[in-house]
Amino acid sequence: MTDTVQLTAERAEAAAEVSVRDLTVLYRTDQGELPAVAHADIDLPTGTITGLVGESGSGKSTLALSLMNAIPAPGRISSGSIQVNGVGDVTRLEGRALRRVRGRALGYVFQASQNSLNPLKTVGKQLLDLGRAHDVQDMRGLVRRARELADEMGMDGARVLDSYQHELSGGMRQRVGIVLALVLNARVLILDEPTTALDMLSQAAVLEIVRKVHRQEGLTTLVVTHDMGVVSEIADRLAVMYGGRIVEDGPATEVLQRPAHPYTRALIGATARITGDTDTARALPGRPPDLTTVPRTGCVFRERCPLAMDVCAETEPQLLTWAPDRRRACHADPATTAATGEGA
Amino acid sequence: MTAPTLGAATAAVPPRRRSTSWTAARRVVLRKPGRVIGLGILVFFALMAILGPYLYPGQLAVDPESIYAPPSGAHWLGTDFAGSDVLQEIVVGARYVLLTASLSALFTAVVGTGVGLVAGYHRGLADSVLMRATDFILTIPAFPLLIVLSTVWSFANPLEMSLVLGLTGWGGVARAVRSQTLSLRERGFLEAARGLGLPTRHIIVKELLPNIAPYVAMQLLLSVIGFIGAEVGLFFLGVVPFSSSNWGVMLNQAVFAGGAMNSPEALGYLLAPLVCILLLTLGVVLFLDAVDELFNPRLRERS
Amino acid sequence: MIEARNITRTYRTRGAFTGERVVQALRGVDFTLPRGGAVSFIGESGCGKTTLGKILTGLETFDGGELVVDGVELSTVPQRRRASYFRRIQMIHQDPYSALNPTRTVDQILGDPLRMRARQTGDRAAGVVDRAAELLELVGLEPDGVLPKYPHQLSGGQRQRVVIARALTVDPEVLIADEAVSMIDVSMRLGILGLLRDLRTRLGISLLFITHDVATARYVGDGGELHVIYRGEVIERGPTDTVIQSPVHPYTQCLLSAVPVMRGLEEPGPDRLVPLAALDERTRTPGCLFAPRCPFADERCTAEHPVLGRTGGVEQEHACFHPVPRRVVAVETV
Ligand SMILES: Nc1ncnc2c1ncn2[C@@H]1O[C@H](COP(=O)(O)OP(=O)(O)OP(=O)(O)O)[C@@H](O)[C@H]1O
Ligand SMILES: Nc1ncnc2c1ncn2[C@@H]1O[C@H](COP(=O)(O)OP(=O)(O)OP(=O)(O)O)[C@@H](O)[C@H]1O
Ligand code: SF4
Ligand code: SF4
Ligand SMILES: [Mg+2]
Ligand SMILES: [Mg+2]
Secondary structure: OOHHHHHHHHHHHHHEEEEEEEEEEEEEEOOEEEEEEEEEEEEEEOOOEEEEEOOOOOOHHHHHHHOOOOOOOOEEEEEEEEEEOOOEEHHHOOHHHHHHHHHHOEEEEOOOHHHOOOOOOOHHHHHHHHHHHOOOOOHHHHHHHHHHHHHHOOOOHHHHHOOOHHHOOHHHHHHHHHHHHHOOOOOEEEEEOOOOOOOHHHHHHHHHHHHHHHHHHOOEEEEEEOOHHHHHHHOOEEEEEEOOEEEEEEEHHHHHHOOOOHHHHHHHHOOOOOOOOHHHOOOOOOOOOOOOOOOOOOOOOHHHOOOOOHHHHHOOOOOEEEEOOEEEOOOOOHHHHHOOOOOO | OOHHHHHHHHHHOOOOOOOOHHHHHHHHHHOOHHHHHHHHHHHHHHHHHHHHHHHOOOOOOOOOOOOOOOOOOOOOOOEOOOOOEHHHHHHHHHHHHHHHHHHHHHHHHHHHHHHHHHHHHHOHHHHHHHHHHHHHHHHOOHHHHHHHHHOOOOOOOHHHHHHHHHHHHHHHHHHHHHHHHHHHHOOHHHHHHHHHOOOHHHHHHHHHHHHHHHHHHHHHHHHHHHHHHHHHHHHHHOOOOOOOOOHHHHHHHHHHHOOOOOOHHHHHHHHHHHHHHHHHHHHHHHHHHHHHHHHOHHHHHOO | OEEEEEEEEEEEEEEOOOEEEEEEEEEEEEEEEOOOOEEEEEOOOOOOHHHHHHHHOOOOOOOEEEEEEOOEEHHHOOHHHOHHHHOOEEEEOOOOOOOOOOOOOHHHHHHHHHHHHHHHHOOOHHHHHHHHHHHHHHOOOOHHHHOOOOHHHOOHHHHHHHHHHHHHOOOOOEEEEEOOOOOOOHHHHHHHHHHHHHHHHHHOOEEEEEEOOHHHHHHHOOOOEEEEEEOOEEEEEEEHHHHHHOOOOHHHHHHHHOOOOOEOOEEOOOOOOOOOOOOOOOOOOOOOOOHHHOOOOOHHHHHOOOOOEOOOOOOOEEOOOOOOOOOOOOEEOO
16 A cells, blocks of 8 residues: 555544444355455545446445445455545444444335335324334434434425335435435435336435435435436535445546546446437447455456456456545556546 | 347356256255254154065064063163054154145145145135135134044045145145235236237146145145144044054054153153154254245345 | 237226226327337326237237237237237236246256247247347347246346347247336346347347437437337337437426436536426326426426427327426536
8 A cells, every 4th residue: 555545544534433443344155255356445424426337247236335334244345444534444333232333323224115104104103114213212302303314305295204114215315325324414425226126206206305415404415326317417526436445435426537547448348328429339349257256366356347447357457546535456557547548 | 239248248158057956955955954954754654664564564463471671682672561662653654644644735836736726826706715714714613623534534544634624724825825926926027928929838837837836845745744733633632533553643553551740651752753753754844944945036046 | 010009998996995997008009119219108107008018928908909010900900819919019027026937947947948949930849049149149148058047046137148049039029028127237228228129220120229328228229219108008109219318298307307317527507307206106187197286386387288299399108288308317527
């Protein structure tokens, strides 16, 4: 590690609400324990929206879940630390202390949360259950807060609390998920694929609401998605994952304009866009790896990388700072990857 | 476009040798010891039912010298009220019990699945008619029917018994299969099959059936147990005439003639069939665990 | 190739407590899909896109209008003989995970319809194996690797290609792609879209492309038309680029405004528009269906129903009393 890296790390830590260091999460499979997230280093600076993009199986949900130390069996956090402002290292918490942190410090909206509400209970009942689980004394206050949040999100709070899941549209369920995540005054909001099953209009509405709540409540937000469009629409910062590694991060617009990792560049180039020349867009060759097919040595992207060199097969590139506030994990010269960042 | 590259990526994955269904099935069973034990028990009883009568041909030997004898070298499980060997009775009686139960289970499975599939797939008129029939069947209580019928039939033939049990028992399977079919019907692959214009027979037999097969197989195994219970119960209560020696008759004799409830004499005679039924149940339960994997290619090949 | 005239479909469902619910899924849709042409339908969830696709493939009935396939009006064809017309129109399902039978290998999945087709055309069944391999190659898969596999052993993109190959087994002339790429990994979506475009040019297959993601509609090839559907009614249609670059119907404008902007590469369109309310399928009105959500609605809009036509001197057809071209889609910077 170079001095510059140390410096940026310290600088970021000062202002980071959540900082993840050297996080490795293993899942037990038929082929032994394999890393779904390997040596992840990332900060969520206070007050920003960070977008985490990557294809299916790249480990996004796993990384997001580990922020709450909620990796389901047969997985486990095998190393690393996750410092959350005012809480300490989440990976060291257990039992009651951990449960308190979930919900109170960290609000999580699950992937496919449209379907994760209990179909047999009204939203209000589920809210009370949540309060009871967290030993909330002031239930009235809790309900009031939920109604406020729902109203803020453009829903009729009272009606929503009296509704069953099936009476709400997909976009509304997603918003209810956010209400439940924030009602205990969490400072950090984690959204896993918040718009995936929604159509364009509902997606735009949900994104707008995320942006608004984020600003009004002064949150630190992590949005996990596979959709470049979604992150670029709302995120301040962008982290790109591939094969369990964070391969690039930095300010969102900069990364989009000048991607410094071949994968980022390819992903941008493979996004169907509403403007520009359709002939220049290219799908990536090959298929996204999963736990068992990800290369065990060298760069995880090398099988699909147009710039792969001999060294890529031998040494795994480290996530290093190559320009102010920009990191990437690639052996190639940044100039070659960024030059054609437009996908053109 | 990327077409050729994707093809290349596929080629890179070494083509897996398609394991025949037998080796795959063996692997599934061997994966957990419980399954092996379960299968072992089932095979053991199946052999007993098939070979039993050949092992002890002819009438049961009666030995008036030793009535209700305790287990000994000569009579491993003791003897009964007439001095017959209990082990021998168990073995010989297995065929009737298991054959009837299996036939009944097969009957329920075939009729229930057939009716459920057709009703669920065709919906509309066929569905209404078949489901009314099913409801009617569900209202017929098997026990009273058997009692009435026993005045006419002796139930000496396993076929008669299984016909009655099976005829009254398929309603539940039919309902369950129908509801599964209804939900599968909306799945993309069935819509695609219809869109391609594939014949209905093909759709039902090749597309639908394999998907409900695990359920049907489980149902089949479970209903064998159910029918053994029902049948043994009938004989135990003495509501159907004793026509041959079987486990139910043994229980009945042990309790009502041998007084097994208040004297230890006939205890072996009582316990033997009970233990057999319990063992069989255990075997089925242990083996059930493997059924899902046997039919599901996704689960089957993991190892 | 296909001509739909004024197709309507109304669903009546009866809930236990809610009473009868009537949804007009399609309210008189007409369009013409020429040989080798492409028509895209876009609209938000629940506006009737899938219903339309199912009607065209014979999986769903319709209660009004006419469907003409190859110049033959289908209601004049006896029920039994319609199958041969619907055979020419095949659907590519949205979800490649449920569109393939998990208990069957790719070999069987392609073999059965191929054998059926061979019987229909009187070809020898022996050609089936070659034909399956040929189709897989056409969709960019390597036959030897894929044929013996079960669906779960394939990736999403590979499955979707198998689904397309299966649709091609019965020599269709029209493919209906209902959200054909939405469940595919982003990096492979363009591959499938490119394949669909190839099938148009190489085999002269017509494409009906159904999506809620407007951007993907641009990738299915030249000469395509875009039809915007709202609550079962087409409210704007025209050449794809025209409708995207200068939409005139406020609903189209809302829909296009919702396409995420790639900040850094694109600027939001200057006239971005947001609907006033969420979709409510139950509202009934004699006027414009979009009026309750339209920022420009006036009295006429709530009283009178606008019909599809070419008014206001714009290139595309639309159903709005106040057609104003607006630039809502993102603009490329650089
Ligand atoms: N319970 C589990 N057991 C074994 N492997 C798992 C388990 N959960 C996830 N994995 C594997 O870990 C890897 C990362 O999974 P994860 O769910 O984090 O991906 P993701 O990026 O969120 O993908 P998606 O976009 O599909 O949600 C995948 O290869 C997945 O197969
Ligand atoms: N079988 C049915 N019974 C009752 N209502 C139905 C049925 N199928 C569809 N509908 C209703 O018809 C309307 C149109 O549905 P359709 O599935 O065609 O919409 P869509 O445009 O494909 O939506 P999505 O984008 O969500 O797939 C919806 O309001 C839906 O609830
Ligand atoms: S390290 Fe090598 S293989 Fe990996 S992304 Fe960089 S150039 Fe490509
Ligand atoms: S007719 Fe009126 S309400 Fe309807 S879209 Fe046009 S302006 Fe809006
Ligand atoms: Mg995920
Ligand atoms: Mg649909």
